[in-house]
Amino acid sequence: MKLAVCIYEGPYNHEASDSAYHFIKAAIDKGHEIRGIFFYHDGVYNVTKLMEPPQDDRHIANRWSELGATGIDIVVCIAAAKRRGIVDDVLVDNVRISGLGQLTMMAIEADRMVTFGD
Amino acid sequence: MSDDIKKIMFTVRNAPHGSIYVYEGLEVKLIMAAYDADISVVFMDDGVLALKQGQNTEELGIKGFEKTYGVFVDYEIENVYVDKQSMEDRGMSVDDLLVIGEDEDTEEPIKPKIIDAGEIAAMMAEQHNIMSF
Numbered sequence: 001m002k003l004a005v006c007i008y009e010g011p012y013n014h015e016a017s018d019s020a021y022h023f024i025k026a027a028i029d030k031g032h033e034i035r036g037i038f039f040y041h042d043g044v045y046n047v048t049k050l051m052e053p054p055q056d057d058r059h060i061a062n063r064w065s066e067l068g069a070t071g072i073d074i075v076v077c078i079a080a081a082k083r084r085g086i087v088d089d090v091l092v093d094n095v096r097i098s099g100l101g102q103l104t105m106m107a108i109e110a111d112r113m114v115t116f117g118d
Numbered sequence: 119m120s121d122d123i124k125k126i127m128f129t130v131r132n133a134p135h136g137s138i139y140v141y142e143g144l145e146v147k148l149i150m151a152a153y154d155a156d157i158s159v160v161f162m163d164d165g166v167l168a169l170k171q172g173q174n175t176e177e178l179g180i181k182g183f184e185k186t187y188g189v190f191v192d193y194e195i196e197n198v199y200v201d202k203q204s205m206e207d208r209g210m211s212v213d214d215l216l217v218i219g220e221d222e223d224t225e226e227p228i229k230p231k232i233i234d235a236g237e238i239a240a241m242m243a244e245q246h247n248i249m250s251f
Contacts, residue, residue, distance in 0.1 A: 006249070008139070041142055079145060100149040108124045108155055113247040118132070118139070 003027055004035045004110035006103070008117025010042035011060040012053070016116035017046050021063055023114065024072075035110040036073040037064075038103045041117065044081045047074070047095045061092045068094025075102045124246040125156045130165035131250060135175060135182075140168050143251025144183050151193050158197035158245075159190075160238055161230065166204045169230055171216035184216060191219020191228055198230040201238060 005024055009016035024034055039046055051061050068074040074095045076086065081097055088097060107113050128147055132139045151157050161169050168187075175182035190198055198218050205211070217227040233241075242248060 040146075041138060080142060100146055101153070103146065104150045104153045104155065107126050107150070107247045107249065108153070110247065113249060115250055118137075 002033045002035045002109065002111045004106035004113045005037045006113060006115040006117070007037065007039050007043040007046060008041040008115065010045040011051065014117070016118075017043070017060055018058075020114075020116040021060075021067070023116070024067065034072045036075060036102070036106045037067075038106060039074075039076045040080050040103070042084070043117065044076050044084055044086045047076060047092050048086055048090045049092045050090050065092035065094045068092075073102075077103070123154055123156050125158070125244055126150065127242065127245045127248045128157070128159045129248060129250045130159065130161045130168055131163040133164040134168035134173070135178060135180065139251045140165065141181075141183055143249075144186060146249070146251070147195055148186070148193055151195050156197075157195055158199065158241065159195060160199045160201065160233075160241070162201035162204045162238070164204075164208075166200055166208060166210060169200055169215050170210065171214065187216055187218055189219060196228075199233050199238070199241075200230040202232050202234045205232065 005020050007016055007020045011017050028034065047061050047064050049061060053059055064074060076091070076095060076097045078097050078099050081087065091097065128143065130140055130143060134140045147157065147159060173182060173184045200215065212229065212232060215229045217229055219228050220226060221228060
């Protein structure tokens with residue numbers, strides 16, 4: 001199945017980003033295709049390289065970047081990002097800023113859109 | 119792709135001004151309405167409060183979006199529904215609902231259509247994808 005994943009919450013404060021990550025890993029292991037990942041609302045904070053968590057904690061931004069390196073399209077909403085001070089300069093690698101049109105295409109092209117957030 | 123237009127439903131379940139979900143969710147609807155997709159919006163749970171007319175966000179210091187809801191129809195967002203039970207639970211009647219546009223021919227004001235959970239379930243079953251804000 002072709003899946004798209006939306007993440008609405010920021011890192012560490014809320015489990016949405018962790019749940020989404022584990023869901024995606026499990027889906028890939030089961031042979032599903034990830035059409036794209038879209039960060040919206042406070043979710044845009046998940047992919048800033050300015051984060052520096054303690055070494056014994058997971059590095060949420062790097063984890064998304066590594067997933068992006070496998071070829072999955074990871075998109076940060078430009079409108080939500082600009083509101084929150086997230087710009088190209090602070091993004092981790094393998095993630096891009098683009099518009100809600102990308103979310104639209106994911107919603108149209110994916111068989112299922114799965115949302116993580118309140 | 120015009121022979122294969124996807125049905126996409128938005129559900130609005132959060133209260134309007136305590137968080138940004140409903141406001142940024144509105145931005146998604148406006149963009150998506152410009153694409154080749156069959157859009158519908160269902161307000162339910164606390165989301166029905168977003169449809170109350172006479173909202174004033176001035177003292178909150180935030181922009182508000184009642185005016186934008188008022189031109190939903192102009193943005194070709196015409197399939198707008200509200201859950202009957204959620205309205206009743208919150209003491210709302212059809213008189214409380216804001217207007218989302220006017221009929222092209224008769225110029226009659228259009229309000230969101232009140233439907234029940236069974237009708238919402240049937241509509242959900244027809245969707246390609248559902249997004250919640």
